[in-house]
Amino acid sequence: MAALLAAIPPGSSPESDVHTWPDWARIAPHIEAIAARLRGSDAPAVDPELTIRASRLLGICGFYRRGQVRYGTRGTQRSATFVGQGLPAKWETVTMTSFDDHERLRWAGRAAAYQRSFAALCAYPSEALLDAAGVEAGHRMLDAGTGPGTLAALACARGAAVVAVDAEPSMVDLARLRVPEAEVRQATLPNLPFADGCFDAAVANFVINHVGDPAAAVVELRRVVRPGGRIAVTVWPYPQPPLQRLWGEIFNASGASRPGAMPRLDADKDFPRTPEGLSALLADVGLSDVHCYTITWTHHTDPEDWWSGPANGIGAPGLLMEHQPPTMITRIRHEYDRLTAAYRSDDGLLALPTAALLASAAVC
Ligand SMILES: C[S@@+](CC[C@H](N)C(=O)[O-])C[C@H]1O[C@@H](n2cnc3c(N)ncnc32)[C@H](O)[C@@H]1O
Numbered sequence: 001m002a003a004l005l006a007a008i009p010p011g012s013s014p015e016s017d018v019h020t021w022p023d024w025a026r027i028a029p030h031i032e033a034i035a036a037r038l039r040g041s042d043a044p045a046v047d048p049e050l051t052i053r054a055s056r057l058l059g060i061c062g063f064y065r066r067g068q069v070r071y072g073t074r075g076t077q078r079s080a081t082f083v084g085q086g087l088p089a090k091w092e093t094v095t096m097t098s099f100d101d102h103e104r105l106r107w108a109g110r111a112a113a114y115q116r117s118f119a120a121l122c123a124y125p126s127e128a129l130l131d132a133a134g135v136e137a138g139h140r141m142l143d144a145g146t147g148p149g150t151l152a153a154l155a156c157a158r159g160a161a162v163v164a165v166d167a168e169p170s171m172v173d174l175a176r177l178r179v180p181e182a183e184v185r186q187a188t189l190p191n192l193p194f195a196d197g198c199f200d201a202a203v204a205n206f207v208i209n210h211v212g213d214p215a216a217a218v219v220e221l222r223r224v225v226r227p228g229g230r231i232a233v234t235v236w237p238y239p240q241p242p243l244q245r246l247w248g249e250i251f252n253a254s255g256a257s258r259p260g261a262m263p264r265l266d267a268d269k270d271f272p273r274t275p276e277g278l279s280a281l282l283a284d285v286g287l288s289d290v291h292c293y294t295i296t297w298t299h300h301t302d303p304e305d306w307w308s309g310p311a312n313g314i315g316a317p318g319l320l321m322e323h324q325p326p327t328m329i330t331r332i333r334h335e336y337d338r339l340t341a342a343y344r345s346d347d348g349l350l351a352l353p354t355a356a357l358l359a360s361a362a363v364c
Pocket residue numbers: 103107119122123144145146147148149150151165166167168171187188189190204205206207210211
């Protein structure tokens with residue numbers, strides 16, 4: 001696998017020079033095989049650079065082979081223009097950053113692992129988010145980055161007509177299974193396959209913190225919501241609350257080394273994870289009536305379920321775990337048991353204090 005990917009020139013971008021690779025026809029099927037392997041639970045740890053290159057390729061080679069996409073570069077962004085039949089011109093262009101590439105890889109095949117571990121944590125602000133977006137019976141609502149469909153299900157229970165999208169196919173499958181009454185589709189912010197103003201509301205629960213260009217994602221949510229409709233989003237705050245700090249403390253105590261290049265947003269696309277910062281993100285793209293507040297709560301979780309998320313590659317702690325040898329995983333587990341002991345309640349569950357920023361705004 002490494003040898004195959006190494007054959008691709010370092011630093012090359014599939015969008016800019018895929019047509020000039022003499023061996024593309026030979027490489028493409030192998031890339032798909034690598035992608036399938038990377039999604040598998042027994043996927044071996046691979047060189048991060050090769051992994052990133054594989055992830056860039058896997059998202060596009062299916063389209064390439066069907067002759068449905070052309071590539072180009074625009075400044076620092078790569079673009080892919082879909083040229084297949086039945087794709088409305090308006091939805092043709094997608095732009096991705098390397099952070100988005102990383103996200104595709106992190107979530108690939110991980111719906112079940114997320115559902116067991118972090119989904120219950122993320123579920124907490126759901127009703128408040130629907131309230132902030134003004135979702136009620138008869139509304140047509142978009143749940144962007146639906147994951148296992150938690151908000152989609154709650155909105156359906158309110159009598160809303162729900163369309164739910166996620167970039168990750170395993171999440172789409174899980175949401176379809178869990179929320180059959182919603183229309184669930186695979187789609188990736190900031191390019192949604194919907195007409196302007198076709199929703200009364202849009203929500204994105206802990207999704208804006210997973211996109212390479214948060215402002216572009218919010219602009220796209222604004223585009224698909226009608227004037228007068230509302231958008232509501234959540235992100236994790238900074239400074240981190242105890243629950244979020246805990247993984248860093250565990251890794252520090254175990255002496256685990258960080259992989260060289262932890263994925264980061266481009267500096268010009270980042271925003272402060274504070275009520276002011278999130279409010280400005282919404283206001284600066286022309287939304288009005290912006291409200292943002294901090295929700296605090298205690299997350300109760302089974303210690304094995306909580307461990308299982310990073311142990312199965314979920315989130316930044318999962319990325320770090322993936323890069324550790326088995327002996328270090330044993331040490332991390334030891335520190336996990338030691339440092340979570342302070343949060344154990346009598347019922348054996350962990351009681352972890354946490355917080356989120358919830359912001360909403362109206363489309364003018
Ligand atoms: C932390 S999970 C939140 C899932 C769900 N909203 C919930 O409350 O449980 C983030 C989700 O966003 C999805 N996601 C990440 N980037 C995305 C993008 N650019 N477009 C659509 N979905 C995205 C991931 O695949 C994942 O399902």
